[in-house]
Amino acid sequence: MEGTAETPAGTTSTTAGPTTAAGRKIRVVVAKPGLDGHDRGAKIIARALRDAGMEVIYTGLHQTPEQIAETVIQEDAHAVGLSILSGAHMTLVPRVVALLKDQGADDVVVTVGGTIPQDDIPELKELGVAAVFTPGSSTQEIIDFIRSAVG
Amino acid sequence: MTDAERWYRELYARTPERDAPFTTISGEPVEPLYTADDLPGDAAERIGFPGEHPYTRGVYPSMYRGRLWTMRQFAGYGTAEETNARFRYLLGHGQTGLSTAFDMPSLMGYDSDHARSEGEVGREGVAIDTSDDMDTLFGGIPMGEVSTSMTINAPAAIMLAFYVVAGERQGVPAERLAGTIQTDILKEYIAQKEWCFPIDPAMRLVTDMIEYCARRMPRWHPVSISGYHIREAGSTAQQELAFTLKDGFTYVERALERGLDVDDFAPRLSFFFNAHIDFFEEIAKYRAARRIWARELRETYGARDPRSMLMRCHAQTAGVSLTAQQPLVNIVRTTVEAMAAVLGGAQSLHTNSYDEALALPTEEAVRVALRTQQVIAEETGVANTIDPFGGSYALEAMTDRMEEAAYEYFSRIDELGGMVEAVKLSYPQREIAEAAFRYQQEVDRGERIVVGVNGYRVDDEEPIHTLRIDPALTRKQLDRLQGVRARRDGPGVEAALAELRRAAAGDDNLMEPLLTCARAHASEGEIVAALQEVFGTYTETPVF
Structure with missing residues (x-):
């Protein structure tokens, strides 16, 4: 298995990879808002996106919405994936979306993953979440979605 | 050439195999057949008898013929009042022990009114802010008579203090309180990731609790050394076993450094393992764990009291194995996993509810989960024979291999300077992330089929009813805290x-x-x- 080099809260660049229409390499922030420590999914996604040639910034655990929005803006990311398994998604996701909007970053593609009940998905999408990936989603599905949504 | 080799060459090798990965879910190769050739020369000694060193076959002589395992469903949501009602419901349906799930703010050491707690209060467990909440949680439940388990780690010493004080207010002195508090901080840094302090002072708090309980709370288990969360984070069975036992040895070493006699505290250390879906591998894991713990406690740490050598464990079926798709199928997974825990000789068991990939479980789903254990106990007959797989060529070979794999990890961790250093170097964290990624790739590539996820799917599934936590419960908890x-x-x-x-x-x-x-x-x-x-x-x- 390739690509085992660790990137502590940092960025990895690969020479080739998917780019946006403007020719920039896709940059994605993978973030863990809230207090839950379930990071298996977030880390798998971070690595799968990196292996697919994107630049990935993983925030680490227990981030506030403010910290996440700041990372997205500082890193000039095209997309942010929020992983939540604590049931606090209806509090935390709207806040991240609002903070991005306030700071003129509403073109950033926001996706959510984790234990999100079906009933909550329409409301999240109405807020501007581009996609919600519930348990069982494949990494390829997520890679493909981000490529098409950003590209 | 042995008979087995002859059989393989002349018969087996001439028949086609299915196109499937003949490996366990952890990636360990599995042979088509195990025979007497797979048993070591000292097999009789390694297998032994239940209740006798090395305890491969079970920690007690009569096992479930003497007493069934404790059916202990983990529960907690909302405020102490809602969880107290759930506790009474479970006791009323035949549950024999209590187990408390705390919400995320409680696990991380934040009060319910802290800014970081917003949206999280009472969501994934019960919100406990003060000893007054603990009074409510156990209101009407005689604390001197039930055994209670509390799943909390970084602030465990604080919750134990709340529990002791709640006991005092019920008129039950600390020495009569029976139960377990998880306290296993090493696996928090490794896998579960709920912490309050840096590793070194956190280790001091664990040792303080072991010392206090050894002197003052003879019926209390101050640490439940936990592999459950390591496995849920994506580890293999071998990693779960090795990291958990190594964490356990580390606590033993710290307590010895504190000047305690090993036999004064080791009998009160208990374990908590995952019961995953790969049936034989799981049973082998429990059997290997007992043998390693007994050997190391006696030979490395100088235990003389046999009770110090007993690896008594709680098991919980694997949350990570549950699917959001076709959730009723999860009942089948949980049943198989619960059988593995029982055939592996666990002392207590939690069975997950079928809706837990979607939300906290409904009362109906919890009842089905508890009934699953009751069917295994009362109808299947599996509890009538002790360690029925003992002596099975396959199971004994797998147990031996599991044990070897654990010792390989022990050596690597020792080379890094022990578990605390290894955790600071992110060694177990990296091993687990690697295993989790490998497994996900196997599923994504279709090499491993998960029913309902990448095979046997249905379109247009009807959504099932899930539990909604009333947002008003947050307000209620804030009012409770304000009142105190x-x-x-x-x-x-x-x-x-x-x-x-x-x-x-x-x-x-x-x-x-x-x-x-x-x-x-x-x-x-x-x-x-x-x-x-x-x-x-x-x-x-x-x-x-």
């Missing part, structure tokens, strides 16, 4: 917290100052903040 703050003696709280800070800066055991804080109605968040002034906080260097 208004009623208590403010200067008394300040004095207790000041004494705690002073003790934390020195070397004294912190349990007594924590009990003083609990009696003064100090909140968990206030106590954690006071300790953080002395100890500092922890930030992970994430690896993926």
